[in-house]
């Protein structure tokens with residue numbers, strides 16, 4: 001099936017002056033137009049109008065829209081998964097997995113639509129009732145990154161929709177087609193739903209400037225932005241300046257500690273998926289491997305040998321484990337990081353361009369393992385490519401200290417069969433990350449937990465647990481059903 005036919009099957013016909021190319025082979029797969037400031041303004045106005053109606057639709061009914069959307073996703077999983085692979089370059093298995101994640105969050109959100117619970121709080125005043133209620137918030141801007149072109153939007157949008165909000169989506173400029181296809185599927189669900197307000201969900205296409213416009217607009221109470229720490233550093237103050245709320249999901253620099261009691265077979269498998277999966281382009285990709293000296297010589301050669309057996313190739317070919325990097329800039333970033341690592345005494349295995357003859361207009365790379373004399377310099381930064389830095393540690397204390405000694409705080413894990421070590425890792429003085437796993441790699445989170453991280457990762461939480469609260473406003477209401485007017489704290493304020 002040609003990309004045009006694939007897009008058509010998803011309800012999208014594209015045109016415009018911006019070419020969209022597949023990272024798999026560099027071929028054009030569609031064309032889009034970027035929104036003008038006037039068009040963005042109109043979409044924000046429509047979202048605001050839609051919000052005023054949607055907030056009054058009962059939450060379980062709002063959930064019905066998300067249920068219908070989940071059905072559309074199920075029906076189009078194969079097509080949308082393939083489009084994700086074509087446009088973002090991740091292997092088909094992961095493209096399909098991404099759509100499954102959207103389906104999962106739909107199911108979660110549907111259940112949630114009947115569970116947006118508030119509280120009843122004991123009042124200190126007689127004849128009074130105090131309660132805490134969650135109300136819809138307003139239009140939510142969702143700015144997304146290229147590497148999870150649709151799932152991250154779904155994490156946000158499905159919750160926002162059941163919470164009574166409208167959504168405006170600014171996808172990565174590198175992945176506009178998957179956004180248009182997803183929006184088309186949502187529109188099919190909206191048509192079946194019947195009476196959803198116009199403008200409830202829209203897509204704004206453009207570069208960073210389009211995101212900046214959304215960030216600065218006072219009609220948008222919440223901006224949920226996923227991307228690099230550089231982006232968050234620029235966007236955060238813009239939203240804060242107007243007292244908007246931002247939910248930031250930024251870069252990670254995730255580590256694994258391997259202790260002597262670890263099941264090394266399991267660890268190697270986890271390392272491989274977490275470090276080279278998605279060609280190292282997940283926010284939760286394993287980037288730092290901290291190995292206890294007692295197992296270093298057993299583990300690291302096995303990791304390197306496994307790297308040698310990884311199949312690099314077109315994401316759409318069966319058997320491929322590592323697809324392309326998103327673009328030339330990503331490849332150059334990897335080369336630069338490897339050069340810095342060498343300067344800092346790192347021993348590099350792997351790296352360099354792959355399949356240049358077969359795919360001259362794409363950028364495939366051999367995943368690299370870099371044994372570093374210590375954690376420093378380039379290891380402290382996120383390079384969005386398959387580079388795994390390895391450092392030897394003497395103790396759990398050293399491992400935890402190194403794990404925490406980077407500016408990012410997204411995901412982390414330990415491999416151990418020692419219960420005390422495992423518990424110490426997830427305790428208050430253990431990992432400082434939003435995600436801390438035991439005997440599981442740092443990537444591939446389930447939707448049921450709150451997802452996000454600390455420090456330069458931005459502090460936001462989305463997806464499961466009580467992340468929905470970010471999409472609503474909290475109201476404390478006290479009702480006096482007595483005939484008196486007692487004041488709180490026993491204050492007397494009577495006029496004689």
Ligand code: NAD
Pocket residue numbers: 143144145146147148152170171172173206207208209210211212215226227228229230231232234235248249250251252282283284382384410452453457
């Ligand atoms: P990016 O920062 O280049 O772009 C992300 C989005 O932000 C794009 O839509 C872009 O147009 C927009 N943008 C850029 N500058 C902006 C600004 N000043 N104001 C408003 N919008 C702006 O990121 P990318 O290269 O697409 O994605 C990779 C990065 O995203 C990595 O750092 C990765 O770790 C991170 N990421 C984080 C998570 C998470 O949940 N923590 C998930 C996926 C990706």
